[in-house]
Amino acid sequence: MDIDFSLVLVVLVAICAFIWLLDRFLLAPGRKAAENGGQEPVVVEYAKSFLPVLTIVLLLRSFLVEPFQIPSGSMIPTLEVGDFILVNKYHYGLRLPVIGTKIMENNEPERGEVMVFIPPHENQYFIKRVIGLPGDTIEYVDKVLRINGDPVAIDVVGDVAVETSSGMREGILFNETIGDVTHRSQIINRGSRAGRTSWVVPAGHYFMMGDNRDNSADSRVWGPVPESNIVGKAFAVWMHKEPGLNLPSFSRNQFIQ
DSSP states (O other): OOHHHHHHHHHHHHHHHHHHHHHIIIIHHHHHHHOOOOOOOOOHHHHHHHHHHHHHHHHHHHHEEEEEEOOOOOTTSSSSSTTTEEEETTTEEEEEETTTTTTEEEOOOOTEEEEEOOOOOSSSSSEEEEOOOOTTTEEEEETTTEETTTOOEEHHHHHEEEEEEEEEEEEEEEEEEOOOOOOOEEEEESSOSSOOOOOOOOOOEEEEEEBBBOOOSSSSOEEEEEEEGGGEEEEEEEEEESSSSOOOBBTTEEOOO
């Protein structure tokens, strides 16, 4: 499981606040009453110094913008491995850190948006594109995506080499329009995914798919995502770093479509 930085921040803020309150109401009066005046303990100095900084960081990450790094190629060509992205935490409503309880409503997810969420099968962050809304019927047969019976409009760009676990494969790069969003996706020329090909999205859930269609474990595998698992809307790439000992680059700075 990934490290839950929100939980870490909440714990650190709680510890610093506890030390500050303990000193403010119990320890400090005793030091002031001492004849030679008591010196403030080092741990109290650090707690008082870090408390406002940690609180501001917690509020920013929980309610405004949180950075994430792309760990896999499931969203290629939109997002590459090593991209650092920014996620709008209030676009879909404000949620309390760690427990995720929604405390303020805002926008509902729309088809075509790129969303960060926690999938139903494991407790870590995923990023995919919203394909189906509650009540939608999603079909994916012979690499053709249909939403409520209508095939999604595509415009072929050209051939592309698609990296897979078994090596490079010939594929097709195309522009795809879902909702009001036009973005690029890619498929492998030959071979089709085995298994289920049609889904009805339950109420309060969203059907998610990766733009790298034949290299994405998504709602076709582990089912639709409940609304309570939404983290935020991805809106920009701000930095890129290739794996290993490589310097970061800002050449991929862009808004996410």
